Amino acid sequence: MLAILNVALPIFALIFIGYFCRIRGILGENASSELSRFVVYLALPSLLFNATYHLKLSDFDNPHFMLVFAIGIACVFTFTLVVRLKQKVGFADATIEALGAGYANTGFIGIPLCMLAFGQEGVAPAVISTVMTACLLFAISIVMVEVGMYADAHLGITLIKVTRSLSRNPLIVAPCVGFLMSLYNIPLANGIGQIFKLLGDAAGPCALVSLGLFLAQSVKKDGSSTTHSPVMVVVLKLIVQPLVTAVLAYKVFSMPLIWADTALLLSALPIGTGPFMLAEMYDREAVVVSRAILVSTVGSLLTVSMILVWMHYR
Numbered sequence: 001m002l003a004i005l006n007v008a009l010p011i012f013a014l015i016f017i018g019y020f021c022r023i024r025g026i027l028g029e030n031a032s033s034e035l036s037r038f039v040v041y042l043a044l045p046s047l048l049f050n051a052t053y054h055l056k057l058s059d060f061d062n063p064h065f066m067l068v069f070a071i072g073i074a075c076v077f078t079f080t081l082v083v084r085l086k087q088k089v090g091f092a093d094a095t096i097e098a099l100g101a102g103y104a105n106t107g108f109i110g111i112p113l114c115m116l117a118f119g120q121e122g123v124a125p126a127v128i129s130t131v132m133t134a135c136l137l138f139a140i141s142i143v144m145v146e147v148g149m150y151a152d153a154h155l156g157i158t159l160i161k162v163t164r165s166l167s168r169n170p171l172i173v174a175p176c177v178g179f180l181m182s183l184y185n186i187p188l189a190n191g192i193g194q195i196f197k198l199l200g201d202a203a204g205p206c207a208l209v210s211l212g213l214f215l216a217q218s219v220k221k222d223g224s225s226t227t228h229s230p231v232m233v234v235v236l237k238l239i240v241q242p243l244v245t246a247v248l249a250y251k252v253f254s255m256p257l258i259w260a261d262t263a264l265l266l267s268a269l270p271i272g273t274g275p276f277m278l279a280e281m282y283d284r285e286a287v288v289v290s291r292a293i294l295v296s297t298v299g300s301l302l303t304v305s306m307i308l309v310w311m312h313y314r
Contacts, residue, residue: 018212032213045174052178091148105272112204
């Protein structure tokens with residue numbers, strides 16, 4: 001049990017520190033957005049660049065892991081989208097809620113958690129899942145929101161807008177550049193590498209504190225009513241997605257145990273800030289996703305801890 005606390009406690013303690021500092025007014029209302037910008041534009045891209053630059057091509061040669069993780073996402077994403085559309089929710093808003101059901105917080109929580117739980121061996125699957133979530137899933141959702149909002153616009157114009165947006169996203173560009181440099185054995189000067197390392201080392205703690213600030217900010221601002229409860233999205237994210245992933249990882253597909261473990265742990269993570277960012281980007285209703293992020297983060301204290309305990313004592 002002490003080993004479990006050593007892994008889970010630092011993660012959620014940093015989230016609570018950010019939450020406490022905002023609730024008590026130690027950090028102002030702009031702290032969340034500014035620290036999050038530091039993470040998104042500097043720290044996390046540096047961590048992703050470092051991770052992909054030092055990974056071997058063989059680390060990505062695990063199609064079963066990617067398939068398991070992708071199917072888990074696709075199941076809850078599709079189910080949420082269909083249910084919300086049947087409830088007469090607009091396609092763009094239904095897409096954002098569906099994104100919330102499948103968007104695990106692999107970048108802010110998953111990478112530091114896997115590094116603590118599995119050491120350096122946990123970096124590769126955590127980075128791959130982050131690329132799949134923050135890049136591929138986010139890109140698909142952007143396309144769907146664009147299509148939903150601009151259904152009458154020319155498809156070519158929509159694709160140009162989406163491509164331009166993705167090409168400017170540092171969470172997409174950084175790992176791609178790191179992977180290409182690794183693939184072609186392009187050397188990196190020690191001084192430049194040290195800069196990326198220093199920024200990357202700050203990604204974990206700053207991201208977790210930033211998440212706590214964001215959750216506190218959501219509590220302060222969340223006074224509006226909504227016809228939809230976040231319960232379904234939270235249940236799908238914290239319970240259904242991990243169950244689907246576990247069955248696939250341990251019973252259906254064959255893969256190394258550590259990859260199966262990381263697939264399960266990453267799928268059980270709470271909802272990341274991506275759906276909220278997408279809602280804000282397109283001026284859509286953000287109440288449901290902000291509540292879902294808050295509830296899933298608190299609920300993941302239990303679910304993630306239970307998974308870590310099971311892994312420890314099995």
